[in-house]
Amino acid sequence: MEFGRRVILAVGVLVVVIAVSFLIDTVVWEAYLQNSASSDPLLHTATVDYQDFRHGPQSWRPYATPLAIGPGNLPSGNWYLAFVELGAVPVGGNPALSRTGSVQVDYRFTDLAGTASFCVYGLRAGDGRAWTNRQSGYGTCGYYVSGTAAPGDPPRWASPLQEGDRYVVEIADPLRPVDDDLPRDTRTFWFERVGSGLDGLHITTDPADRRGRVAETDDLEGSFYVTYSGGNVVGSLFLMVAVDQPQPEGFELRLESRFVEDHR
Amino acid sequence: MKQSSYFSLYEIALLSLFGALVFVVRMAIKIPLHIPGNSGVLWVLPVIIGTALVRKPGAGTYIGIVSGLLASFFGLEALHVFDIFKYTALGVTIDLVSMAFGYRLDHPAVGFVAGAAGNMVKMVVNYAVHLFLGVQGTFILIGIGVSSVTHLVFGGLGGILAALIVGRLYRAGVVHQGDVPDES
Numbered sequence: 245m246e247f248g249r250r251v252i253l254a255v256g257v258l259v260v261v262i263a264v265s266f267l268i269d270t271v272v273w274e275a276y277l278q279n280s281a282s283s284d285p286l287l288h289t290a291t292v293d294y295q296d297f298r299h300g301p302q303s304w305r306p307y308a309t310p311l312a313i314g315p316g317n318l319p320s321g322n323w324y325l326a327f328v329e330l331g332a333v334p335v336g337g338n339p340a341l342s343r344t345g346s347v348q349v350d351y352r353f354t355d356l357a358g359t360a361s362f363c364v365y366g367l368r369a370g371d372g373r374a375w376t377n378r379q380s381g382y383g384t385c386g387y388y389v390s391g392t393a394a395p396g397d398p399p400r401w402a403s404p405l406q407e408g409d410r411y412v413v414e415i416a417d418p419l420r421p422v423d424d425d426l427p428r429d430t431r432t433f434w435f436e437r438v439g440s441g442l443d444g445l446h447i448t449t450d451p452a453d454r455r456g457r458v459a460e461t462d463d464l465e466g467s468f469y470v471t472y473s474g475g476n477v478v479g480s481l482f483l484m485v486a487v488d489q490p491q492p493e494g495f496e497l498r499l500e501s502r503f504v505e506d507h508r
Numbered sequence: 509m510k511q512s513s514y515f516s517l518y519e520i521a522l523l524s525l526f527g528a529l530v531f532v533v534r535m536a537i538k539i540p541l542h543i544p545g546n547s548g549v550l551w552v553l554p555v556i557i558g559t560a561l562v563r564k565p566g567a568g569t570y571i572g573i574v575s576g577l578l579a580s581f582f583g584l585e586a587l588h589v590f591d592i593f594k595y596t597a598l599g600v601t602i603d604l605v606s607m608a609f610g611y612r613l614d615h616p617a618v619g620f621v622a623g624a625a626g627n628m629v630k631m632v633v634n635y636a637v638h639l640f641l642g643v644q645g646t647f648i649l650i651g652i653g654v655s656s657v658t659h660l661v662f663g664g665l666g667g668i669l670a671a672l673i674v675g676r677l678y679r680a681g682v683v684h685q686g687d688v689p690d691e692s
Contacts, residue, residue, distance in 0.1 A: 256619040266653035371588045
């Protein structure tokens, strides 16, 4: 075959690959729209009870250097920590070229004693490096809920995390084994260095305010958004729920999370 | 009896340097365009030039493997050890295109095809690895149409640039087509 024909054939193959890509794009997009119209297939639910606070008491939360849990810069208080996978991830990047969006989290507390603090942790797709929301300086964000229930007994099953840059945390799982001797689901958060991994994920009550802010409320039922302003792929997203009092047996936190597309 | 290797020592050194150059270019130069595949304009350059200079089947693959190994173990990209698949796929593709066109990589049209094909195959492997790692397919596959076009454009541009460089090297007599010196 002469040279010119080979070039034309090769360009033709590339055009066919692009056509197939657009076909896949269209099919997936239509399937997504159909599913979105019929119900909410991306809705993820989770429940946290008083036994899910597996870490603590401690004054700080995981990062390359200990971060405060309550409002303010300095770690203080005795907090118990639980981690929940949200089942959806926020998507950042160029909104002209990809579907960017946030994760909406609806929460409902029952019998909350003291203050609950929500923080987010994200794992990069492909490795253990993690992000979390900023606790101090420009871009500080968080969400705090106060309750009035009487505190319960200190959880005998909880133990503090070890300080470092790598943390193995237990994940609250609705399908967890009843037998406490069986191992629980764990994830490893790794923070490469101080200063890194703090400016990707944010908590906000208004998705238009993507950098987020600190919100404090007495409402035991409400919602907030987890936004992402980075360019990498968030593989999985976790919510850390910390409480500054041992919770009573009637405590329950019901979470519903879903991906919501940006409308910009 | 001394057994001669497929690549001479000179060629191995050259290909390894080009493999390292792919890694260095990828790590050192960030184009803040936020357009999928924009880095392809840079990283197909060393692969195509190296393949054009050595002119042996497997040269592109060798460069891909070297850069993939470097990126897997020393890189800062999200996929880490899985990066080796996309770098190798890019090298294999450029190898195949080069063979199909008789190593006429100094021709801009061949450069375009090699660069575009390499960058697009890299994209496909990237998607496959993300799906394998459990990222939700819906979020990856929506937008693949536009993404494939941008990969084609940037890879093709890089390929044309590489072809122009190779052509100038040939014409300047720095290297001769099919005349890469042996180690002897």
